[in-house]
Amino acid sequence: MIAGNAEAPRNQWYVAAYSSEVGRSPLQRWILGDPVVMFRTEAGSPVALFDRCPHRGLRLSAGSLQGDTIQCTYHGMRFAADGKCVLIPSGSPISERMCVRSYPIVEQWQWLWIWPGDPALADPALIPAIEPFGFGKEGWFHETSAMLPVASNYLLPFENLLDASHISFLHHGLIDSGDVASQPYRTEQEGNWLRVIREVPNEPISPLTMKTFGFETDRAHRTITADAHVPNLCGIRVDLAPADRPTETAMTNQLLVAITPATRNSCHEFTGVAQTFPFTNPNREEDVRNLLMEDVVAMEEIQRLIDQLGPERCDEVSVGCDASAMRMRRMVAQMLAAER
Ligand code: FES
Ligand SMILES: [Fe+2]
Structure with a gap:
């Protein structure tokens, strides 16, 4: 499996939007190769429909909401939340075929999760639980953060997040001064969850870490834990304690990144951030964006070469730090095989 060309399992929940993005104006977003239009009913329930009018093919998101229906802007046909046509203004009888696909969509925390696969299998209990990461958990501070469009296959950012060895180089000076790459790590797997833990004792604190945690000291013990729910979510947890204090006193910052395939190469x-201490950095959303953009630039470069050379000329040679990414790819391959 070449990461730049990987299919995505469809029988999974993926984040389609922040809750705040979807309201009484239609919003279009590509999800796993489908154009999807999202809006809310008058009562506030989220709706997701295939974004192409079955009559002559204009996108429904160009239209307007009429009560709980969306009206195509071309000939005025109206479609309800279940995708069924409820009005043909020119008066024809409504055939069974005059309908669009309706996707299961569920709101949890401040994200809207969509199920692009078989609707009969769409069990909300399969949505990865984010409360244990501090999102909605008592005593934690949590909020949504930057959203980034990425012009690469979804597996590139996914394995980038799993593999902290890159931070010593790609984010050198910003969140690491070079100590992380050489540290040993351990990987644990439980069902669809994969955990990669790196402990970095007594290291100099880099600028963004200092800013996030508001530390006065310049050396700290840091533990970096990647918690990935394959194939749709990856969290990066940083536990930081001043070097002269025991690690049990660590403060925690948790970045969560939901990754949703748009097309084969985008x-x-x-994102969301949760902490065990109040937010003090006024530029925190911009800082998250700038940090992730260092990854995005690299992911997009890799994808461009895959698209230019063709996947058959893009072999990869893996090393020790790729073990968790390789395991993740095997998990995705098994999910795809199960769907076939
Ligand atoms: S194209 Fe939508 S109503 Fe004709
Ligand atoms: Fe990174």
């Missing part, structure tokens, strides 16, 4: 990143 995806969306939706």
Whole structure:
């Protein structure tokens, strides 16, 4: 499996939007190769429909909401939340075929999760639980953060987040001064969850870490834990304690990145941040964006070469730090095989 050309499992929940993005104006977003239009009913329930009018093919998101229906702007046909046509203004009888696909969509925390696969299998209990990461958990501070469009296959950012060895180089000076890459790490797997833990004792604190945690000291013990729910979510947890204090006193910052395939070579990143201490950095959303953009630039460069050379000329040679990414790819391959 070449990461730049990987299919995505469809029988999974993926974040489609922040709750705040979807309201009483239609919003279009590509999800796993489908154009999707999202809006809310008058009562506030989210709706997701295939974004192409079955009559002559204009996108429905160009239209307007009429009560709980969306009206195509070309000939005025109206479609309800279940995708069924409820009005043909020119008076023809409404055939069974005059309908669009309606996707299961569920709101949890401040994200809207969509199920692009078989609707009969869309069990909301399969949405990865984010409360244990501090999102909605008592005593934690949490909020949504930057959203990034990425012009690469979804597996590139996914394995980038799993592999902290890159931060010593790609983010050198910003969140690491070079100590992380050489540290040993361990990987744990439980069902669809993959955890990669790196402990970095007594290292100099880099500028963005200092800013996020508001530390006075310049050396700290840091533990970096990547928690990935394959194939749709990856969290990066940083536990930081001043070097002269025991690690049990660590403060925690948790970045969560939901990765949603848009097309074969593009995806969306939706983020959230949770901490065990109040937010003090006024530029925190911009800082998250700038940090992730260092990754995005690299992912997009890699994708461009894959598209230019063709996947058959893009072999990869893996090393020790790729073990968790390789495991993640095997998990995705198994999911795809199960769907076939
Ligand atoms: S194209 Fe939508 S109503 Fe004709
Ligand atoms: Fe990174």
